[in-house]
Amino acid sequence: MGAEYTKKELLITVVARLLQGCGHIACGASSPIPGAAALLTRARSNGRTRVTVLGSEKNNFFTNGGVELFDIAGEGRLDAFFLGGGQIDGFANINLVGTGGTYPNNDVRWPGSFGSAYLYFVVPKVILFREEHTRRVFVPKVDFVSAPGVSEPGVYRPGGPKHLVTNLALFDFDPKRIRFTLVSVHPGHTVEEVLDNTGFDFDRPAMVPVTPAPDAQTLAELRGSIRPEIAETYPRFAETAFAA
Amino acid sequence: MGAEYTKKELLITVVARLLQGCGHIACGASSPIPGAAALLTRARSNGRTRVTVLGSEKNNFFTNGGVELFDIAGEGRLDAFFLGGGQIDGFANINLVGTGGTYPNNDVRWPGSFGSAYLYFVVPKVILFREEHTRRVFVPKVDFVSAPGVSEPGVYRPGGPKHLVTNLALFDFDPKRIRFTLVSVHPGHTVEEVLDNTGFDFDRPAMVPVTPAPDAQTLAELRGSIRPEIAETYPRFAETAFAA
Amino acid sequence: MSMSPTIMSLDALAALVPDGAKIAVPTDYSGIAMAATLALIRRGVRNLHLVSVPATGLQADLLIGAGCVAVMETAGVTLGEYGGAPRFNEALRKGQIKVLDATCPAIHAALQASEKGVPFATLRGILGSDLLLNRPDWAVIDNPFQQGDKIVALPAIRPDFALFHAPMADEAGNVWIGHRREQMTMAHASKAAIVTVEELRPGNFLDDPLLAPGTIPSIYVGGVAEARRGAAPIAMWGRYPIDDAFMRGYAEAARTEAGFSRMLDLLMEPQKAAAE
């Protein structure tokens, strides 16, 4: 049994587990769930975790302009970051540019690659985060590689994808085998549902565990201290994401 | 006839004539005469000339740290700068590092090359300024090239030496012929004195003019408004350099 | 000290920008010179090469929708939580503008190269991406200090103008940007910064040790115009929030050309009134 919780509260909890122990976590634009997860991680770190929320005035210590996030990542002072994608394939390539038609005149154009083509290479723990779990998103091969999941030998690449979190499940990524492995399926969903909605092959254990639900203490923390903190940057999210 | 003036007042006047029309003039460390000449140029420019005096708080508009002088020069936003040298040769090579013995264990070590190896390449009007005019300074060939007077074809070099001012005379430098030409000899000195004290060959017209002395208005300006301005950075110089 | 000749009206500022100019603009949280952008649209500027530093939103979408842009160099164009940039997306679909897709740090690094007067910057990452494939103006070179180590080289970006909005300027033409340091880099990297400010102030910021660290010296500034609420409907940090109602309306309406024109007129209204 357990407390009632929203899907977003579950996802925050899942992401926060992946962030444990990180010294410095940054969250890009339009990333309320990763942002809340980072703030939760910080709240539990006894002062050891720093969080940078782009677009926040309070949770952003940079004083050297927009370049500082990238510089600090290039120096190895950023431990975790989040990327998404209009398309993500089984090699962990991500596409933030567009689909359909011929680039650059795509039928569907997305905003662009932002920092992905750089941060994916230099941040040790990149968590792929995309709520929508459909074959539209999780494709056999992306139409445009904003940033590749793995690199050839010899390419400077201290960083890369480590996990993938969606509305349905949590995956790990193994850059040596260039494959995702299903780690757990979220409560209320099934392995079949994940298979049906994923356009690429992935590994999975014989028995796939259920993603642990947030415990009561976590929910209290989220609804107590984290909610007003994330509201500074994402007021509408803070209104709707949390139960109670 | 003519007003009484100090040698330093003469040199300030000579340098200021060379600076006329410059939009932005910078002066490095330990350069009180170039500094005063730059300030005089600015005073006469009707607001068109900017002056940066390194080490000054008032005449230094930089807000991006010590690199800004070099960045601004690299961008072409600095029109004139001054360099000296423990040794200067007839190819306008300068040595700010040392002499005697074998580098790096020279018998006489000077401070080092500072920004010369860069600014000599990118600042359109570099004025070589060295008060001491002896064969010890003006040598046939420098022992160490901190910065070369000219560069091979193909080397990016929008800047370089244009003039040389000493206690005895004013020279121009022609980078195509890689030679100095004697322009004028300061009042009280002779061409023979210049020849005797210069260790390299240079060109000269049949009749070498005398360097014009500062006029009364210039002297009034120097002693009136420029003296307190340069005193901010060079108090001891301001006490002794000016007559009356 | 007398007023610097660089201090001028909004229209005079807009008149500094010729057709075909390369203009760098900041990201939405950093001070968008929207009033100046509308003045540019009003005077009918054409064929701009817009460089977003590193991403952009409504400002670029308005300029594109109004037919002012030939090239969009960017790491991202979006209205953020209001959705995609409708005129940008449509212009791409129809092939009406050229896009130079980049990644944020590549734009920063290429501007920093210009700031330093070096011909190119190098940057980690990018290798193996389709960005690289589609940027023949980028190169891959060898790290001379490590055998077999390839790195991307990016030619310096030297905009004709950096265009942004800042809290204040002084009568000498120095601009206070506070901690929004990307505006400093943009100003250094460009031939000239043209800036709107919430307010003009007497004195010289460089004489104040608390203001100097956040000040762009006037040598980099080609023009300054006072424009109160000059970033609206975009937010100005520390001053006013984004105009939520307008943004919702725009995201919806600008999907069609007619709807876009209506929204643009809405923005132009106050300026027209002020000009009459």
Add this chain to the structure above:
Amino acid sequence: MSMSPTIMSLDALAALVPDGAKIAVPTDYSGIAMAATLALIRRGVRNLHLVSVPATGLQADLLIGAGCVAVMETAGVTLGEYGGAPRFNEALRKGQIKVLDATCPAIHAALQASEKGVPFATLRGILGSDLLLNRPDWAVIDNPFQQGDKIVALPAIRPDFALFHAPMADEAGNVWIGHRREQMTMAHASKAAIVTVEELRPGNFLDDPLLAPGTIPSIYVGGVAEARRGAAPIAMWGRYPIDDAFMRGYAEAARTEAGFSRMLDLLMEPQKAAAE
């Protein structure tokens, strides 16, 4: 907010620096951590690789004279209007230290490369100089965007520590440097900044829009110690002038080893007294 664990005593700060460390120090007008330097000498640090950003004076001369330095990487070592740096010059004559002669913008650029996490910087100039001949660690590469255009490549300088003196730090360990921006670059480029300040202040500078632009965030700071008059006998901008009498005395006396020891003792006196 409680006091950051990075705030410590001068001796604790000096103890952070192991023998053989690579340390970046600023130029004299930018805030010299002289009290910390004396603490380093007192604890007998050895084999430092000192990088001056870009030139240095008394600080390096003291460390060299006290036998703490193995390598001096610099664009200039001088006591300025007081003359040459006697211990530096003597150590070179005797071959007691290794010198890496550079030019100012090369040191800045190599630190900026470290700040960005790129393996090298490029810089105009330098070609044809004897600096280049004597720096086998530098390289000459081709500009990939212009046939036949050579440019110097400089490997990134990543010091273990940036060591400098600043006006103030807050209880979170953020350091306010005002417009002395080279300290920001030094801090970013180094593994950690270790900093002395004239005063510790309550609060957090990053919350103050006037202080934030001139503040180094604590993430770059490995240690902060309060040291009033911590730059003396060198000047501290906006606070106190150089100790003219000491500098004249030093320039004269330090020509001999015995004279140097006397002058060093003179500087150590107040610290010894404070420590007892």
